[in-house]
Amino acid sequence: MHRQHAPANPTRREFTTVGASLAAAATSAASFTAAMVHSSRAAAQETRELRIGVIGCGGRGTGAINDSLSINSGVKLVAVADLYGRNCERAWKMMREAHPDKVAATDTSHDGLDGYKRILDDPNVDVVHVTSTPGFHPLHARAAIAAGKHVFVEKPACVDPVGYRQCLEAHHDAVAKGLAIVAGTQYRRQVNYAGAVDKIREGAIGDIIAAQARYCSPGIWYRPRTEGMSDAEYQLNNWYHFVWLSGDQLLEQGVHNLDVINWVMGDNPVSAYGSGGRFTRPDDSELWDTFGVDLEYPGDRFVSFQSRHLPNTLSDVGNVIHGSQGTCHIGGGNTGSRIVDRAGKVVWEMKGSIADAYKQEHKALIDSIRSGKPIVELRQMADSSLVGVLARLAAYTGQKVTWKFVAEESQLDLFPKDLTWTSSLPSPGFAVPGKTKLS
Numbered sequence: 478m479h480r481q482h483a484p485a486n487p488t489r490r491e492f493t494t495v496g497a498s499l500a501a502a503a504t505s506a507a508s509f510t511a512a513m514v515h516s517s518r519a520a521a522q523e524t525r526e527l528r529i530g531v532i533g534c535g536g537r538g539t540g541a542i543n544d545s546l547s548i549n550s551g552v553k554l555v556a557v558a559d560l561y562g563r564n565c566e567r568a569w570k571m572m573r574e575a576h577p578d579k580v581a582a583t584d585t586s587h588d589g590l591d592g593y594k595r596i597l598d599d600p601n602v603d604v605v606h607v608t609s610t611p612g613f614h615p616l617h618a619r620a621a622i623a624a625g626k627h628v629f630v631e632k633p634a635c636v637d638p639v640g641y642r643q644c645l646e647a648h649h650d651a652v653a654k655g656l657a658i659v660a661g662t663q664y665r666r667q668v669n670y671a672g673a674v675d676k677i678r679e680g681a682i683g684d685i686i687a688a689q690a691r692y693c694s695p696g697i698w699y700r701p702r703t704e705g706m707s708d709a710e711y712q713l714n715n716w717y718h719f720v721w722l723s724g725d726q727l728l729e730q731g732v733h734n735l736d737v738i739n740w741v742m743g744d745n746p747v748s749a750y751g752s753g754g755r756f757t758r759p760d761d762s763e764l765w766d767t768f769g770v771d772l773e774y775p776g777d778r779f780v781s782f783q784s785r786h787l788p789n790t791l792s793d794v795g796n797v798i799h800g801s802q803g804t805c806h807i808g809g810g811n812t813g814s815r816i817v818d819r820a821g822k823v824v825w826e827m828k829g830s831i832a833d834a835y836k837q838e839h840k841a842l843i844d845s846i847r848s849g850k851p852i853v854e855l856r857q858m859a860d861s862s863l864v865g866v867l868a869r870l871a872a873y874t875g876q877k878v879t880w881k882f883v884a885e886e887s888q889l890d891l892f893p894k895d896l897t898w899t900s901s902l903p904s905p906g907f908a909v910p911g912k913t914k915l916s
């Protein structure tokens with residue numbers, strides 16, 4: 478399938494609306510709805526209690542449902558699904574303790590690979606949280622929209638070009654049906670991020686010349702194989718280390734930076750060129766330890782993107798935007814934003830809370846459903862995720878790779894065919910530039 482790409486990013490005027498309203502009312506996510514893509518079909522205003530089902534009850538799955546139940550009134554957790562029954566039980570226990578009035582009287586849980594289908598078949602579920610692992614996001618998000626549910630979907634949206642196009646289909650389907658899809662790229666809803674983008678749009682650093690983005694950290698967990706595990710069972714449990722499930726670290730975590738860079742640049746990149754490698758990973762991990770990728774954006778503007786997982790190295794997560802008249806630093810987590818002029822003087826600063834941002838995305842989702850103006854923003858996160866795929870393919874192959882190729886031509890589909898709990902899934906191993914082919 479070939480699709481014409483059109484920039485999905487809001488206009489300068491819309492950016493100004495977002496940041497200005499956030500800065501004025503840091504807790505009002507309803508203001509976001511003015512700046513997001515709304516369904517073209519008028520949806521009815523929703524006054525009923527909204528009932529939430531969860532697909533994927535791990536760390537973020539329980540975090541996201543807690544965020545929604547904390548910030549929204551008139552919502553209830555009614556059903557959960559996870560590969561493992563124990564994770565469902567844990568989610569119910571946590572939510573019953575934290576939000577006893579916002580949890581259904583009985584635990585409705587579905588385990589296994591098809592458990593998600595029971596959530597989607599359930600007429601008592603209005604809103605579905607897709608907080609499973611990244612390789613499943615296109616499948617789960619698209620199926621949830623097809624089943625007529627509103628959706629929250631965690632980042633990244635996809636790990637390959639075929640998944641990207643499935644996300645675009647889900648986006649268009651949601652628009653046509655008047656359903657909401659809010660994306661888990663929470664920095665879009667963090668006041669100091671939106672504030673920094675507004676300042677850049679207002680001209681505070683002059684013309685954007687170049688940028689740097691970094692997601693550098695000491696690394697991630699590894700869950701070893703135990704005796705008797707099938708390939709599928711092992712990979713699903715140790716998911717971060719398999720590209721079909723995580724997309725590798727530059728996408729899995731770096732998508733936060735890539736999303737901010739796309740936001741600032743107001744477009745998708747034209748091409749990527751990069752390299753990297755691995756020194757410390759367990760033998761059967763497919764991941765690389767380091768990536769350094771140059772992304773070329775329209776207007777001959779270049780972004781240097783680094784992503785690293787190496788023990789005992791400096792953690793550095795953030796973005797630096799270089800302009801003709803100054804530099805904007807947008808730090809990860811709660812480290813804040815600031816603009817420095819050419820004389821080195823700090824001319825603007827703002828702090829923000831990532832915990833608030835995590836909650837605001839759920840307030841925005843529920844408010845948009847209630848108002849009859851459902852937010853549909855999957856395309857924005859699918860684009861940012863495809864930037865990560867583009868960067869990965871450039872580094873893995875040692876070739877210059879174009880956006881046109883990944884968005885329109887590549888048929889790379891990493892999702893296993895006929896996946897079952899006992900599937901044999903031989904790993905292709907880790908990529909070696911010069912040997913690994915572009916496809």
Ligand SMILES: NC(=O)c1ccc[n+]([C@@H]2O[C@H](COP(=O)([O-])OP(=O)(O)OC[C@H]3O[C@@H](n4cnc5c(N)ncnc54)[C@H](O)[C@@H]3O)[C@@H](O)[C@H]2O)c1
Nearest residue numbers: 533534535536537538559560564608609610611631632661
């Ligand atoms: N926005 C953020 O800052 C942020 C932070 C952490 C994680 N995340 C995202 O949240 C997602 C989950 O990450 P996590 O840290 O919670 O991982 P996790 O391993 O703690 O949880 C993932 C859960 O999903 C379940 N799962 C996997 N495949 C499933 C399937 N097919 N059907 C049902 N359940 C399935 C697993 O059993 C597991 O319980 C990832 O996409 C990750 O990138 C986002």
